[in-house]
Amino acid sequence: MSTNTAADRIVQFLSRQGVQRAWCVPGESYIALLHALHPDQKQGIDLVVSRQEGGAAFSAMADAKLSGLPGVVLVSRGPGACNAAIGLHAAEQDAVPLILLIGQVEARDLRRRAFQEIDYGRMFGGIAKWVGEAHGPEEVPELIARAWAMAMQGVPGPVVLVLPEEVLAMPCAAEAPAWLPPLPSLPDTAPIAAAIAAAERPILLAGHGFEDATGARQAALLAFAEAWNLPVAVSFRRQSLFPNEHPLYVGDLGLRNPDAQRAAFAEADLVIALGTRLTDITTQGYSWPAPRQKLIHVCPDASWLNWRFPADIAVAAEAHALLAAMPPAPVCAPPGRAAWNARLRALHVADCGVPHVDWPDGLPFAEVAQLVGRVAAPDAIVSVDAGSFAAPFYRKVMWKPGQLLLPSQSGAMGCGMPGAVAAALRFPGRQVICAVGDGGLLMTGQELAVAQARGAAIKLIVSDNGSYGSIRIHQERAHPGAVSGTDLSNPDIPGWCRAFGMPVLEVKTRADYGALEKGLAAPGPFAAVVRSSLRAILP
Helix, strand or coil, X not given: CCCCEHHHHHXXXXXXXXXXXXXXXXXXXXXXXXXXXCHHHCXXXXXXXXXXXXXXXHHHHHHHHHHCCCEEEEECCCHHHHHHHHHHHHHHHHCCCEXXXXXXXXXXXXXXXXCCXXXXXXXXXXXXCEEEECCCHHHHHHHHHHHHHXXXXXXXXXXXXXXXXXXXXXXXXXXXXXXXXXCCCCCCCHHHXXXXXHCCCEEEEECHXXXXXXXXXXXXXXXXXXXXXXXXXECCCCHHHCCCCCCCEEEECCCCCCHHHHHHHCCCCEEEXXXXXCCCCCCCCCCCCCCCCEEEEEECCHHHCCCCXXXXXXXXXXXXXXXXXXXXXXXXXXXXXXXXXXXXXXHHHHCCCCCCCCECCEECHHHHHHHHHHHCCCCCEEEECCCHHHHHHHHCCCCCCCCEEECCCCCCCXXXXXXXXXXXXXXXXXXXXXXXXXXXXXXXXXXXXXHHHHCCCCXXXXXXXXXXXXXXXXXXXXXXXCCCCCECCCCCHHHHHHXXXXXXXXXXXXXXXXXXXXXXXXXXXXXXXXXXXXXXXXX
16 A cells, blocks of 8 residues: 655645646655646646746636635745745735645755745745645644635635645655535624615625625625615626626726716715725725715624724625525615616716727727627636736626636736636636736746647737836826836737737737637637727826
């Protein structure tokens, strides 16, 4: 009978929890873990070899959003862990469960400044929910179970488990304990129901707590909003939580909300914040809800309650579980509710238009984003990188039930391509669209090689405006006409796409939009490089 190593115990635990895929860049410091994931071990976990650890971490984070289970990333010590740090930070900002497994120097060399050694407790202590380090093989099963629990419970987030090289290869008799999600603990919902029933101008703010790979939580949110006749806004970059064409959808709380919309939201007499931490962008710079506005705040981690916003009713619970426990809605809403809902809806719709303007330096990319919204499949997954090109995907596209917007709330460039790769591997039958700017493309675009090797069909849309556009906007406001550090000299991007075996369309005028639609609808991979206008986005 073969002896189980500590590495085997990690893989066995992850497999029992339902993990189907892990992401890595190989390293000598965790050879034993790579061996435990070999197909001959029959653990059922697909090991995806990325081209850079940042790409691996972004892919794992996107996979976690799609599966509902922690994304798993394997990296080597030192440089590997440093490269993966961007995904750890993004997972914390996005409230996504992520487990980063780091192969470490041998235990005897810990804290001796050995080759590529880092103290990861100090390095990641301000980002990760928990950092654990094994010193012997018998500790490993308990530590991987603790890592899983910490990643999943409360507000989901990233955790780190540090594994010395020789410890992973040592025999381990102990097995990881079983993990079961804690039972929900719910308050008396009568005061919540009474406050909602009495409000004439309420707003339901829906956050990460309603993200669900099955769509069940989004369906529960929709049913609750309809039953109680509540206008729904979503927190930062979570537009696909609620059907955007529904008359109760009133937009998002994000960057640069229109002044009229912000003024109207400030008139709400009740804010029902469900499954959100009420962080700075969602709260418009910690200015909303205002002290005079009544607040119901529901978040599974009590440390976020009454932190910046004292709540009239603060509940440490999962938002979707709370909705299931709510009593039936009253038959009639307050008399002013219908007019309030219609007003908020009209303000959102007014912000969705894209004016038809001809720009001398290219196409307004907002038109391309709206085209994607019109022709995307009913179950399309759209992975959006960070940058100014992405803004219209949040305000100018009407996301439908079944579609999934896959951005990074952290605003980290480089998330788009790795996210699309993860989506294409997890759902090979669905249309996967990746929208990325010319800046983000050359950060992690090489992860397209993973899709090519796996036969995954990604529809790639590149906005090429020769600039770090988001920063250029700020630069023009602060120092008009003084361009410094924001211009890009790009390679032959269409040729770069062809090198990955993709058919390529160059979109230079509106006459090319028809071919773009056909390329998105056709089977197989496809790339469109859009000559987009920089002037269209500048102040």
